[in-house]
Each structure stands twice: as structure tokens, then as C-alpha cells.
Amino acid sequence: MSLVVVDPSYALRAGHHHGLNAQVLPRLQRAGASVQVWADRLVPPAPSLQGVFSGVGYAPAEQWAALGFAFHQAERLREQLEQAARDSGPVEGWLAHSLLPFQVRGLARFLQGQPPACVLISLMFDPAETLGSPALGSQAQRCCSMALLELSLACRRARHRLQLGVSSEQTLQRYRPLLQEARLPEARLHPAVVGAGCTLQALPGTNPTTVLLHWGDLKPEKGRREALAVVRALLQGWQPPQPCRFVFHSFSHQELDPEESAILFRAQQRLDNGFEWLQGEVPAAAMQQRLAGCDVALLPYSPSSYAHRSSGVLWCYAAARYAAGLPAAAIGYGGHWLQREAEAFGMVWHVADAPWPAALFQVLEQQRAAQAPLWTPYATEVLGRSFADWLVEALSLR
Numbered sequence: 001m002s003l004v005v006v007d008p009s010y011a012l013r014a015g016h017h018h019g020l021n022a023q024v025l026p027r028l029q030r031a032g033a034s035v036q037v038w039a040d041r042l043v044p045p046a047p048s049l050q051g052v053f054s055g056v057g058y059a060p061a062e063q064w065a066a067l068g069f070a071f072h073q074a075e076r077l078r079e080q081l082e083q084a085a086r087d088s089g090p091v092e093g094w095l096a097h098s099l100l101p102f103q104v105r106g107l108a109r110f111l112q113g114q115p116p117a118c119v120l121i122s123l124m125f126d127p128a129e130t131l132g133s134p135a136l137g138s139q140a141q142r143c144c145s146m147a148l149l150e151l152s153l154a155c156r157r158a159r160h161r162l163q164l165g166v167s168s169e170q171t172l173q174r175y176r177p178l179l180q181e182a183r184l185p186e187a188r189l190h191p192a193v194v195g196a197g198c199t200l201q202a203l204p205g206t207n208p209t210t211v212l213l214h215w216g217d218l219k220p221e222k223g224r225r226e227a228l229a230v231v232r233a234l235l236q237g238w239q240p241p242q243p244c245r246f247v248f249h250s251f252s253h254q255e256l257d258p259e260e261s262a263i264l265f266r267a268q269q270r271l272d273n274g275f276e277w278l279q280g281e282v283p284a285a286a287m288q289q290r291l292a293g294c295d296v297a298l299l300p301y302s303p304s305s306y307a308h309r310s311s312g313v314l315w316c317y318a319a320a321r322y323a324a325g326l327p328a329a330a331i332g333y334g335g336h337w338l339q340r341e342a343e344a345f346g347m348v349w350h351v352a353d354a355p356w357p358a359a360l361f362q363v364l365e366q367q368r369a370a371q372a373p374l375w376t377p378y379a380t381e382v383l384g385r386s387f388a389d390w391l392v393e394a395l396s397l398r
Contacts (some may be wrong), residue, residue: 001033001397003093008077008103009057011040012253015217016312019284020097020193020387021049027388031397033093038084052084053077058100060131065139070102077106085114093395094160097122097193100129101140104147112154119155120163120394122387123187126308126337127174132221141178148182163394165190167382168310170340189381190390195316197386198288198323208243208274209364212294215287215313218252221302222313223332228260229356230298231267234275238357241365246271247294249278292320296363299332300352306336314338318345319383322375331363345379 005024010017021037025048028035041051056077063069085091094117096107104121111119127144128137155162164179164187166172172187179187191197214227227248234246248264250256256264267275282290291297297317314330321328322345330342334351342349350366352359375383 001092001395002090003028003033003035003095003395004088004091005035005037006081006094006096006107007037007039007098008053008080008106009040009098009100010037011042011057013043013281015253016194017098019312023194023284023386024095024388024391027386027392028395028397031392031395033395033397036088038081050084053080056080056103056106058131060133062133062136064100064102065130065133065136065143067143070105070143073102074106074109077103078109081106081110082113085110090115091117093118093120095120095391098124100125100131101143101147104144105150108147108151108154111151111160112158114158114160116159117161118163118395119160120165120391121151122165122167122190122193123171123175124167124193124310126171126310127178129309132305145178145181148178148184152182152184163188165390165394167192167315167387168337168341169344169378170308170337171310174308188394190394191385191387192312192315192319192382193387194284194312195288195319196383197389198285198319200289200292200320200323203293203324207293208245209240209296210245210247210294211240211360211364212291212297212317213246213248214298215247215249215291215316216251218250218254218256221305223298223300226300226352226356227298228263230360231263231275233357234271235263235267238361241361243274244364245273246275247278247290248276249282249290251279251281288316288320288323291317292324292326294321295329296360297328297330298360299330299338300356301332301336301338303333303336306338308337310341311338314342315383318342318347318379322379322383327374329363331360344376345383346374346376 037049038052040053040057128141130136130140166187218224264277268277318328329348331350339349350363
């Protein structure tokens, strides 16, 4: 089966796009499929990876929520897809994930002129996602509704076999009325697009409590400020209530400023084995192994930005602890997607109700009591096997 993964926002190795595609490609190929990923031209060339798109990736909602800009970008994406299709052979299946509404519209317009095929789209973003402009949420949701309607019409007219999926029951509930309105099939719950189904090596038997302060992207809404507050406190002599080891990882298109880098460097030098600063890309298997060894994860993500937005770091951390047969605990703010999802998995979620690092101090005191894994059936469904394996099943590959 010849497949194409349409990923116009895959422009950097940092972020979930690289890890997701790196997981999916080899698994589909082992199942006998011929697969190409069509990505942004900024991505370095690699086997099975083709630079197709330019200027049609992520953009702020102030732009794509405007109908004129959305129409223009959708047309640009359609034209770039058509050019790539002219240069390739027949395609039997089109896969896509992490699309914004204008990208869904561009894909729909392209598909309307293609021969009947399997079309499988993972709806990762919330219908009202704005990528940082929450005041535009209702306008973004209208754009999403229009895009889904266009997708529905395109697939019916061209007789494509459409499947839709989501990685979170929360997201599924928010899409359900829009899908019904567009006369689209019910979306299926599938495993988390990153982290799920990981396999681990045996973990060391005796370790001090390990605290994950930060992993990956350095965007401010992902807890960078709070994690650095803990590091500053450690350098100033703050002592946790029990022996602890702290892990801070950074890999992002954003840079730490010189003062932040200096703090992390001093912590690495002065705290010896009690602090580890990892920089740059960590392979997926090594990342999951490290996350599995973290007893507590600091996840103080912005409650407004992540009111309904999913988190790859939460999925990866939860999946690693699930695979290890260990309980998972996190500390962060309350009332957003992360807290609801973590608790649905059976994780312990501590709402930070004190300044940092005092909030973490309180959690570590509570962590002294041994916990038993309390993973729910929902956790098994979302974390227990890989998204790539689910794709093989959904596409009837063997």
C-alpha cells in the first residue's frame, strides 16, 4: 500500500512532529507499506521524507482565523500538494495529523481531485485552538467547523474512505457536535500520538526520588519559569525533605537567555549528582527510559493556553511510568486539560497552591508515602500500545 503522511507544519526536529513521524514511518514500512512524509522544505532531507511545503505551516490565529487569509493559505497548500502529487506515483492512502483548520481545508480541496483512497486524519488540536490567542477561540471554532464541512463534502464527492481519530476523550467530546454537524463519521479514540506503547529496560532498584523539572520545549507557557525558580532555590540552599535528584532537559527552537543558561550551568557544577541538565535531542527510547525513572513531574503549564490543548510531555511521562508498572505523580496548576487527563489515567495530580518551590516541597513531603499503581482502563487504552500499531490496524496492514 502506498501512503503519504501530509505534515505541512513539520519544519523542525524539535517538537512532536519529528518524534511522531519517526515512530510511524518504520512501523508502517515493516507492515509492508510504501510511505513518504511530505513536510516543510526546511526539514533536512532524509529517506522517505520529502520537502513539499513552504509558508503553510503553523501561524497565529490572528491570521488564519480571518477568512481571507484562511482561504489564501488553504489554496497555497492545495497547490503545493498538487505539485507534489504530479511528481509522485499513485497514492492509496493519505494520513495527516496536527492540522490547523486552514490546513484541513487545503487538504480537503486537494483530495476532491484525487482518485478514491483511504484518508485517515488524527484530530490533535482542540476545535477552538488558537496557538496563543484565547480571545479568538469562538472564531477559531467556526473556522474548524467550516473546514470539517469542506472535508466531508470532498470525501463524499471523491468517494474517499475517511477515518477520523483523536488521542483524548476530552478532545473527542469537544469534536462530537462538530462532526455530527458536518455529517462526518464518529471519530475513534486512538493511542497517544507520542509515548504510548513504549518498551523499557529494567530500572535501577534503589534511587533517590527523581523529579522532572522540565522536558523539551522552552515556551513560557510550558513551565520554564517555575522550573528555573526551583533551580534558583536549590542554588540558594533550599533542601528538599528527602534526598532528590532533579532533571532539566531543553530542546527547542527558542533559546535560554544567558542568565538562565548560567543558572543551569552552576546547578550542574555545584549540585553534583543531584542535578542533571540535558541539552539537545534525546532519542525517543532514551527519553522514555529517563521519564520512567522520574517519581514526580513538574508540569506547571499555563491554565489558559492548555485549557483544552493536549500535552505530549504528559503523554510521554504517563506512558513511561505505565510501561514500568509504577505510579505517576505531577504538580502543576489546576482546571485545564493536563489535570483532567492525568486524573483520568489514574495519576496523582497536585495543584500548586503555594509559591515555587514551596509547592514542590509540599508534594515531596506527600510522596514519602508509598503509592501503588492505580492506572485506569482509560490509561490502558491511550497509553498501552503505540499510535503506529493502531495505524497498522486501522489501515488493515499486516
